[in-house]
Amino acid sequence: MNRSRSLGIAAASVLVVGGALGLAGFALATAAPHQTALNCTPVQGASKTCAITLATYPDSGEGVHGKDGGAHPDWVTYSNDNVNVPANSTIVVTINQYDSGGSLNNAFFDQVMGTVGGTATINGKTVTHADPNDIGHTFTLRGIPGMGTDLFVSVPLPADNNSKTPVILNGVAYAKPVVVQFSFKTGSKGIYEFNCEFPCGGSREGQFGQAMSTYGYMSGTFTVQ
């Protein structure tokens, strides 16, 4: 085999392998989210308003991971990591918070921010902030750079009520949830990302590893469409 032919084969191989890697990377980057999207339900009688209900659980035996908890049954999780909502609308969010909690790393996140009126209701009571030392999780939503309108919504989700009348879900007893409700307005079409800002992930300094650093648990996306 002469030298030029060898060089040609080598160059072609590099192109083929590089192209295959590029295609695989592109396919991964643009792959559909692995969870079925939760769609916002229009609220009857209210213009451009829809509602969604989410939950936060102390383990993955509930929500989209299935009864066996999936790959990490002991990780805390949101009920959904992929939510579709309409653009330029008011979204009414209800979150049932089943988990215990503790103190925030950063008390900044005890505030209700970016909601309609700057308030939320916790078990029916209207608040602008919660006790930073008794937080279970937070719902913190922000825009992704270059995609859609800038948006920032953050609502503290207090720790459970230590209810003595637990709720049974799939045969497992959970404390009666703290019900947090708020509304926010979406902007233009785009993808927004939410995560929890309470240190509930473990494994790393700041407790932001594992469930905090894995999509499908304490992180997800809102697709405004």
Next chain:
Amino acid sequence: MSDQDNKKPLKLFFWLWAIITVAGVAVSLWAPGYLMPRSMSNNMHLTILTMVVFSVAAAPVAAGVYAASIYMLRTWSYRGDDVPPPAPVIRENNKVVASWLLASTVLTVFLLIWGLGALAVDNSSTGKNPLVVDVTGQQWVWSFSYPGTHVESNQLYLPENREVEFRVTSDDVTHGFWIVNMGVQVDANPGTITTIHTTPNRLGEFTVRCEQFCGLNHSFMDTEGFVVSTQNFNSWLAAQPQRS
């Protein structure tokens, strides 16, 4: 080969060097205006000026390398199928060596002194009533508080033409506090407060980014910032909810 023949290629070298130097200086002066972000502070102005000065200083050196390469390829390349004749014996030229050493030394010392001066100026404080802003990084949100006002925000508002002292820290892993347009860049380390100063000098919007890979949503960890007039800054502060 006569002396006249020897000098012809050297003329080529010097012409090449001069042309490439002029081109390099022109690019050094022209490019930063298009490639660098808009300057919004004294720090960024110094950063861009440093880049221009260093590029201009480097232009004749780079031109020398390019000119010598072209000169050698043109003058000493061998065209033919036979074994090339022995190359000319390399002779030492003390004037060339001395000139090269002298020029290199002067350039290096110049860059060193300029760089140290720029570093010292970059984080110096005028001490004239700086606005203190506490900056906290947390996966994956920046938060800013203004001591003495009970105001906290996820957006950074700064008044024009007033020195700002950022006190930067992190609540979890190491983040990187980076305001590109202001030439402000410092690590946000957990358990440590690092200070950095700047004076915004142009009204407008900027972006605060994280420049240390900090986990899942690192690439989304940016937020808006605004340089506003003193009056608008005070109005903004007054309009913010006060934390108890």
